[in-house]
Amino acid sequence: MSALLQLSGVSVAIGKAHLLEGIDLALDRGQILGLVGESGSGKSLTAMAAMGLLPLIGGRVTAGEVRFDGTDLSTLGEAGRRHLRGRRIGFVTQNPMTALDPVQRIGAQIDVVSRLHLGLDKAAARARTLDLMAQLRIPEAAAVAEAWPHQLSGGMKQRIVIAMALAGDPDLIIADEPTTALDVTVQAQILQILAGLVRDRGLALMLITHDMGVVAQLCDRVAVLYAGRLAEERAVGPIFAAPAHPYTRALTLCIPREGMARGSLHGIPGAVPSAAAYPAGCRFHPRCARADATCRATVPALSALPDGGLVACHHAEPGAP
Amino acid sequence: MTQPLIQLRALTRRFETGGGWFTPARSMTAVRAVDLAIARGEVVGVVGESGCGKSTLARLVLRLIEPTSGQILLDGTDLTALPRAALRAARRRMAMVFQDPYSSLDPRYTVADVLAEPFVVQRRPMDKGAAEAMLADVGLPASVAASHPHQLSGGQRQRVGIARALALRPDFIVLDEPTASLDVSIQAQIIELLSGLRDRLGLTYLFISHDLGLVRYFCDRIVVMYLGAVVEVLPRPDAAPRHPYTQALMQSNLSPDPSRRRAIAPLAGEIPSPFSLPPGCAFAGRCPRASDRCRTERPALETAEHPVACFHPI
Structure with missing residues (x-):
């Protein structure tokens, strides 16, 4: 049985620089x-x-293959x-300060993921957003959803980035x-x-x-x-x-x-x-x-x-x- | 008792912001009434999270920024009372190593220029061959002298920063997160270098860091700060914490040993804004031991062998 994510002999180059060589990894x-x-x-x-x-x-991948769920x-x-x-696949970056759009409210940034990837309508997406925020123990989720990124602390912003990563149910x-x-x-x-x-x-x-x-x-x-x-x-x-x-x-x-x-x-x-x-x-x-x-x-x-x-x-x- | 090399007395720094047409004036106390004595040859660590005032304290000790009140004594001389010329003379005995070796070196200078600058500022003659000797002290080859900072790795740059700090043979060095922007492999090199230099040159360090594991490894005594105030002074690096905040810091420090896994038990809540501190203990809102008294009255740092500022110490 193959793993969820499988890298087999993956080599990667950017231009003439060969940066990765023969990486083998599996993750379930x-x-x-x-x-x-x-x-x-x-x-x-x-x-x-x-x-x-x-x-x-x-x-580009110059050798080997990356398989996700067999594909x-x-x-x-x-x-x-x-x-x-x-x-x-959800992605959480190192720096939550740069992962969020500074001119969009917090809730809208999470909503868009489930609207795009799960096809939810506006109300359902917001309900899902608030549910995720509560799961990540964000206090007063409804109020935070209306806040701007600069109003939140670093730890709170990182939870928002995690909520975005989870919103598509990856x-x-x-x-x-x-x-x-x-x-x-x-x-x-x-x-x-x-x-x-x-x-x-x-x-x-x-x-x-x-x-x-x-x-x-x-x-x-x-x-x-x-x-x-x-x-x-x-x-x-x-x-x-x-x-x-x-x-x-x-x-x-x-x-x-x-x-x-x-x-x-x-x-x-x-x-x-x-x-x-x-x-x-x-x-x-x-x-x-x-x-x-x-x-x-x-x-x-x-x-x-x-x-x-x-x-x-x-x-x-x-x-x- | 012999006189401490450095003595801080009720050192305080307030910052004001706003006060313009559109923003109301606000003030915060970045460092609140810090008392600390550092003996010659001692390595004192200051640990705390962002906003705790540790970097402000580092700059205050060298009078790189002016205190709002309080005193800094070097060998009994009050630096806050010294006129400019005398302060410059006193600064020969003190130096600083900065966190970021990328921004603390002038990109247009060669390493030789960087090392010559302290002599220029202090109007002192620099011996021929001094740069080579300084580089050798920090484990760099003489050939580095002709390089510009961008040609060096992060670890090499921080070695240059240390060589510059050592240029005038100071007694006392403030190390402000000297390894925070380096890989752990390089961090270990730099810590061992600093440790060897201290033994060889009889240096005294004030070591600022957010990494309690590193501070406990490197320091003789540890000052724990939270929101501008000292909450505990650990008399030995292996002393058990008495303040709930110190205990939380220790529990947040993840052991690099999978056989000693334990549930991560994080502190609830976040650091309050320094502009609107609660009236009582600043830690009360996150503290599992907090009582009504903690929320209304600010605990003072007791004077004891193991001082702690807490109504309900462990």
């Missing part, structure tokens, strides 16, 4: 998949590919893909750093709402984040991207307990944990290379303590781990639990 209903990696690793581009949004930024996105026209987005939500712009106590509120939607409605959630704390607390599976390639894909438990890829291990060691002694935090030396300067072989080798001649010359293939995960490293740790 009721599941949260975390997409992690440093800036420039290709997380957002992967999300764009999953939504068929690449033409918008002048990009290859490349066989759909732009109209078909547009119907998919909004109706079956099966999949893709959230790109949904809480990065928010304060920590508000972040907790938003994450609780997203996790509740997955649990109660059986939504699939693709969560793009750089925050390993969010990943550890929320996700079922985790895909680690580095410089446009998949480094490791595992269930959340083993990926923290026994990371197979040195990059994954390094990422988990960057975050201070409870009771950690000063001086025991380890950064990753160097920085993610730009697409124009990708090194040969394994792209992580210049920053990797284990790199040898093989890593400098040969691209590591994705191989299966005993627990069903994937890793691309010549010197992968066994990843035993």
Whole structure:
């Protein structure tokens, strides 16, 4: 049986820049998949590919295929893909301040999604909007629906963006750093709402984040991207307990944990290379303590781990639990 | 007791807005009567959410903005009473590292120009080879000196910002969210760099951050602010919170360990507008322990080994 969202060997280029290479991902209903990696690793581009949004930024899939509910996105026209987005795939952006139209009232911005995608009339759309707002625990929903975006706090705006994503009754939500712009106590509120939607409605959630704390607390599976390639894909438990890829291990060691002694935090030396300067072989080798001649010359293939995960490293740790 | 390096006494800053033809005048107290002593060699963290006044406090301490009232003492000298020339001399001993290394470096300057500027401002001679030594201090190769900021990565830029702060060998550095715009991998590099520099150069830091996990890792003592006021001072980074707000902050900090998953129990409600603070405790509207007294009377920060401003501490 195929997953709700399946990326098989997807490569993406914009112009002459080959930005993603051979991405394999699967996500099912009721599941949260975390997409992690440093800036420039290709997380957002992967999300764009999953939504068929690449033409918008002048990009194209050069190899592999993206399947949503069994349909290859490349066989759909732009109209078909547009119907998919909004109706079956909802999107939550990082910055709610830019996702909302500043000159349209809040309620109208949510209404339009269900009118367009579910064919509801004006009254039914508004009823649905107020219902969604109440589900997202927005107090005084009717009053907020008449408000303008600038009158709301950041956390409240992000709930509105989530309400818009839900208005078409989608099966999949893709959230790109949904809480990065928010304060920590508000972040907790938003994450609780997203996790509740997955649990109660059986939504699939693709969560793009750089925050390993969010990943550890929320996700079922985790895909680690580095410089446009998949480094490791595992269930959340083993990926923290026994990371197979040195990059994954390094990422988990960057975050201070409870009771950690000063001086025991380890950064990753160097920085993610730009697409124009990708090194040969394994792209992580210049920053990797284990790199040898093989890593400098040969691209590591994705191989299966005993627990069903994937890793691309010549010197992968066994990843035993 | 030895004299603290930095001492803040009832430091307060109010901002006024409006007051034009169409907008009524409003005022907010961004920093309210903050008392704090920082010992030489100490790393004091200030943590809180947006609007809590932590960045205003950072700027007040260096007198980059003027306090409405209160005093800032550096080694016993009141900076608020100093005339311009004497203030400039005192500022040689203090420096700041800014949050955003993209906007805190002049794009037209080379790194060498950036590093020379403190010497120009302070009218001090700069030794030949000083720039190379400053870059080496922050782990950058000498070749970076000829680069412009846009040629550097975010982490490299923040290292340049730190080298500039160290230029005149200050005693005291204010770090205003120095890693907030960097990837975690780079954040860890910068924190370890700052930690090593402190040990080697005997620096004293005031570290401003919204990240309680990071502050608990890096700081000796932690000041927690909410809407302009200090609500708690944790005497040790691992001290258990006594203020319900500090506890909520700790519970909102997600542990990077899936084996220690717990239900996310967010605080209800949102931060009230600083322009219309409630009469009592500013946190009362979101606090599970709030009583009638909390809604009418503002709790003061007690003077104790572990001070807290709360009528019902944990």
